[in-house]
Amino acid sequence: MIPAPPTFDGAFSEFFDCYVLPNLPAVERVREFDQRLRSYLSGPDPVHPIRNVRGQERGVVCKNSGGTRMLPTDNSPVWWIHAFLMTDDAFRENDSELFERLPCHMFKLPKGLSYLNATNYHAAHIVEAKNGKTNWESWTREEISRRVLVNIHPCNMVLIAKTDWQYWGGQSNVLKWARHQYQERYGSLMTSLISDAGGEALSNENPKDFHYTYPKRSHPRTSRRFNSPAAASRIPKNPYRINRPLIRKNLFQSGISLEISTEGCRYHVPHDLLLEWVESNTGALETRSWREKGLYSWPRPSRKMTAFLKKFEL
Structure with missing residues (x-):
């Protein structure tokens, strides 16, 4: 991977072209991942890797009131999936081995791959992985499947620099601009992801470029x-x-x-x-x-x- 620079001061389009695009998985790899994930989730009793919420324990499978299985995780599956898709490694024949054995804790990531966090990147979710609804025992299977998509689908993660990620990762202009670029790159994969994840429909209007700089001296609307x-x-x-x-x-x-x-x-x-x-x-x-x-x-x-x-x- 090409590491993010320690500092940057310029247009976000420049950062995206120089540092994000070269670090995005190939369309063919993402398409195969998407097909395998959707096929697995449509099976009779899949394990759903979701972002953990209160009352769950990472790495420990739990069930909702209807018996749907969930595997709570932190952000480590995002890092591992991105690193895996950037390689030429073959997918396992049994998809359950892929999705039921995802790393659930950042300290338990397998060695030997180049991960986002080690190259100064943060993966910001285009559609939020959490929405404040933590009563997981009452979630429907449809809602749980939606949470899987927003948690681990490669089309839902935009790379930004780890520096000041708390600020930039939540900015609507960052997410809208990146989403438009992902739409151009991944096409119907991105369209389906946004639709199934409950995200806002993509506008036909090209979003305006903006100034992206870090580290910042101060951030508007946040505490100095x-x-x-x-x-x-x-x-x-x-x-x-x-x-x-x-x-x-x-x-x-x-x-x-x-x-x-x-x-x-x-x-x-x-x-x-x-x-x-x-x-x-x-x-x-x-x-x-x-x-x-x-x-x-x-x-x-x-x-x-x-x-x-x-x-x-x-």
Whole structure:
């Protein structure tokens, strides 16, 4: 893969042509993946790899009230599928071996492939993989199949630089522009994906190009506290001592560990491990505080969080 540059300041079309297009899977590879995925999902009892929500555990198959099987994952299947489709490796004859054995945790990705995260990219979903509806036991099979498409289909992932991905990955102009380019590249595959995923119909009007730059000094409509160079320079060194459980976007992938003193106990836990646990076991990442401020904290840990933190007790 061609790595994303450490900095960029120019038109998004230039970034797309130079760094995204060369790293997109061939149309033929995506078409075969699409056919195999849809055939597998139409079978009698498929396992559905979906993005995990509260009450599910990554890598552990669960069932809705009707018995439909789900395999909760983080973003690792996206990375693995992209890396696999970029190779010339043959698909397995048995599709269940492909879709039921997808990696479900970023720390368990097989070695030997070139992954997005290692080359400074983030895969942003064109149609959201989550929609705030977490009552998974009542989901219909149709809804669960839709969630599979938005979770792992290669036409639903647009590559952007990992730097400032929290900002750019949610911008409508980025997603609309990339979606139009994917439509031109993948044609009916993209049309079907958007239709089946419940996305907004594609406009015939070409979206306007826009200025794409990172790292940014500040982002409009977001808190400067979490995006300015001054804030970045104030990120504390290990360990970050606090008196309550806390997660912050500007600590993500910083390598920082939290030293949490609460309820008479002291824990030393890597921030990103706590963040992963929070994503799988709580609804904190769907709150306004996290979305708008990049911050969420708890006055005291819940019983379930305490059980997790016990592994890191000092």
